[in-house]
Amino acid sequence: xxxxxxxxxxxxxxxxxxxxxxxxxxxxxxxxxxxxxxxxxxxxxxxxxxxxxxxxxxxxxxxxxxxxxxxxxxxxxxxxxxxxxxxxxxxxxxxxxxxxxxxxxxxxxxxxxxxxxxxxxxxxxxxxxxxxxxxxxxxxxxxxxxxxxxxxxxxxxxxxxxxxxxxxxxxxxxxxxxxxxxxxxxxxxxxxxxxxxxxxxxxxxxxxxxxxxxxxxxxxxxxxxxxxxxxxxxxxxxxxxxxxxxxxxxxxxxxxxxxxxxxxxxxxxxxxxxxxxxxxxxxxxxxxxxxxxxxxxxxxxxxxxxxxxxxxxxxxxxxxxxxxxxxxxxxxxxxxxxxxxxx
Amino acid sequence: xxxxxxxxxxxxxxxxxxxxxxxxxxxxxxxxxxxxxxxxxxxxxxxxxxxxxxxxxxxxxxxxxxxxxxxxxxxxxxxxxxxxxxxxxxxxxxxxxxxxxxxxxxxxxxxxxxxxxxxxxxxxxxxxxxxxxxxxxxxxxxxxxxxxxxxxxxxxxxxxxxxxxxxxxxxxxxxxxxxxxxxxxxxxxxxxxxxxxxxxxxxxxxxxxxxxxxxxxxxxxxxxxxxxxxxxxxxxxxxxxxxxxxxxxxxxxxxxxxxxxxxxxxxxxxxxxxxxxxxxxxxxxxxxxxxxxxxxxxxxxxxxxxxxxxxxxxxxxxxxxxxxxxxxxxxxxxxxxxxxxxx
Numbered sequence: 001x002x003x004x005x006x007x008x009x010x011x012x013x014x015x016x017x018x019x020x021x022x023x024x025x026x027x028x029x030x031x032x033x034x035x036x037x038x039x040x041x042x043x044x045x046x047x048x049x050x051x052x053x054x055x056x057x058x059x060x061x062x063x064x065x066x067x068x069x070x071x072x073x074x075x076x077x078x079x080x081x082x083x084x085x086x087x088x089x090x091x092x093x094x095x096x097x098x099x100x101x102x103x104x105x106x107x108x109x110x111x112x113x114x115x116x117x118x119x120x121x122x123x124x125x126x127x128x129x130x131x132x133x134x135x136x137x138x139x140x141x142x143x144x145x146x147x148x149x150x151x152x153x154x155x156x157x158x159x160x161x162x163x164x165x166x167x168x169x170x171x172x173x174x175x176x177x178x179x180x181x182x183x184x185x186x187x188x189x190x191x192x193x194x195x196x197x198x199x200x201x202x203x204x205x206x207x208x209x210x211x212x213x214x215x216x217x218x219x220x221x222x223x224x225x226x227x228x229x230x231x232x233x234x235x236x237x238x239x240x241x242x243x244x245x246x247x248x249x250x251x252x253x254x255x256x257x258x259x260x261x262x263x264x265x266x267x268x269x270x271x272x273x274x275x276x277x278x279x280x281x282x283x284x285x286x287x288x289x290x291x292x293x294x295x296x297x298x299x300x301x302x303x304x305x306x307x308x309x310x311x312x313x314x315x316x317x318x319x320x321x322x323x324x325x326x327x328x329x330x331x332x333x334x335x336x337x338x339x340x341x342x343x
Numbered sequence: 344x345x346x347x348x349x350x351x352x353x354x355x356x357x358x359x360x361x362x363x364x365x366x367x368x369x370x371x372x373x374x375x376x377x378x379x380x381x382x383x384x385x386x387x388x389x390x391x392x393x394x395x396x397x398x399x400x401x402x403x404x405x406x407x408x409x410x411x412x413x414x415x416x417x418x419x420x421x422x423x424x425x426x427x428x429x430x431x432x433x434x435x436x437x438x439x440x441x442x443x444x445x446x447x448x449x450x451x452x453x454x455x456x457x458x459x460x461x462x463x464x465x466x467x468x469x470x471x472x473x474x475x476x477x478x479x480x481x482x483x484x485x486x487x488x489x490x491x492x493x494x495x496x497x498x499x500x501x502x503x504x505x506x507x508x509x510x511x512x513x514x515x516x517x518x519x520x521x522x523x524x525x526x527x528x529x530x531x532x533x534x535x536x537x538x539x540x541x542x543x544x545x546x547x548x549x550x551x552x553x554x555x556x557x558x559x560x561x562x563x564x565x566x567x568x569x570x571x572x573x574x575x576x577x578x579x580x581x582x583x584x585x586x587x588x589x590x591x592x593x594x595x596x597x598x599x600x601x602x603x604x605x606x607x608x609x610x611x612x613x614x615x616x617x618x619x620x621x622x623x624x625x626x627x628x629x630x631x632x633x634x635x636x637x638x639x640x641x642x643x644x645x646x647x648x649x650x651x652x653x654x655x656x657x658x659x660x661x662x663x664x665x666x667x668x669x670x671x672x673x674x675x676x677x678x679x680x681x682x683x684x685x686x
Contacts, residue, residue, distance in 0.1 A: 227674065231677055231678055232681075234681070238677075239677070242677050244672065244673040248673040248674075251666060251669070252670075323666050323667055324667065326590070327591045327595075327671075330585070330587045331570065331573060331574050331591075333587060334574055334577065334581075334585050334587070334588050335574055338575075338577070
């Protein structure tokens, strides 16, 4: 598990089951010291409250690679063996240097038996991994969970646990890409482990449907998250309760949801929530503060490209207009650039 | 002259010409003490630097009414006679109580010889005056001027002086409305006085064309002014220089400019600036800070309804979509309401 924030740690803890010979090691960055010393303290309305000690805690991918090679492993670590699944749960970034560093640090850990599991927001996030690892099976994951790391290693899970998984094949469906069916079976095995770990609905989808679900989640994030910043730190629930703003949020979601059948030639699965349902659920969750707003307020980089820039570029390639999202992007990108220069 | 801010005082000072028997009295509010004691200190690249002492300075419309009735006039005031033109140069407001107070305080000053001159931003600003004074000629004025009051009574005129005038007839063209031709001639007389006062291009238009010009100016204000606030106090020139933001500003202007022929059944006069020209001019004026941003930063009410709310409602009545402006309105109205509640 690379990137043990609130989302990654919650799901990683459900996969860790030594009694079933499932061992989860984590790569931590800012929370390494705390997690290495004390593990994760997790509070959840579904899973209860407990301390999770991963099979191993590494400060970097490089340290994990050394341990995999048999050197300097933590005392509690399992004997070196190939990594079956590598879950990437870091923030989605389009910073090319950061991305290149991640991909090259990842390479020594990837074997013939490895599956990459990408548990990240946004669209277009898989392609850099596909480019770097043309023959490695990639499982794309869309999560629906409300959780926060309130202090290093302290995870509070608020609501929801469901996630959707499916193969990612790559834009070109290049001949060297692993067959979709094999990746699908790997996703089914991973879902079974999550079910055994108590996650009630981990579902598996085909490659196209998974992308549709990814865009559906994006419609929610792209409509709410940047606006919470642009409106000066207003919680999502306040926007959803303001009739005029709710209408605009609805219209932004419509821009993105309308693109999905245009882009994929298939309607969304009928069970997907409508904008009305999403707005209603949002009004019921008054404390919710999107991670993008949390990142903005803390002065951290925001997932603007994965959540707004990339879908806009994809829509433009398909000749599909998203006027409201274009305006939102222009406003936030301008402020983000000015903030970066000031920092 | 009611509301002697930067715009009103600059033009008022050009109309004041005792040698031609033109006397301008002013109603000041926040700047009364300074102006009553010292007049206006005006600096202009066109008119030079000088101190202007109006014919009379009143602290309120009520005080002006008493003086008109012959009581308590300032020593330098002309003998009471009917007001020929009453220029309203206050901020446009849709606060109903403030509007009702203005209209009822105005009533005692309005005679058979009076013309109302509305020198305000936004659209729909004339109708409340028409409703309150069904038979009084109303001259609607669109100004293009960059000026600021840097301290009470201290006016700095930066750029531009042109203005456009024309009759306002009222939505219903009710039978009691004064004939357009009479109001037009009163506007021609007012323009001649401005020319004599050195204002190079004060132009007179018919009622429809004047509304088109009002909407054209609105397209600029509605695109730039709210966005300077929503982008965290970014000057207009910075937005115009950012290609992505410039494209969105252009698109907002297009929404409004496209509505004008739809609404008035007539194309815009060919001399009107295009969005490209407006963006180019804006880039050349790096210091420019819209009055709406100045008001926002000073914690004063903003002209949101006149500049954004009213045109949106008018467009909706005509079935004309303005998706970007709707989003801008939702974002700023939400923040404005939260700010008002916090104050």
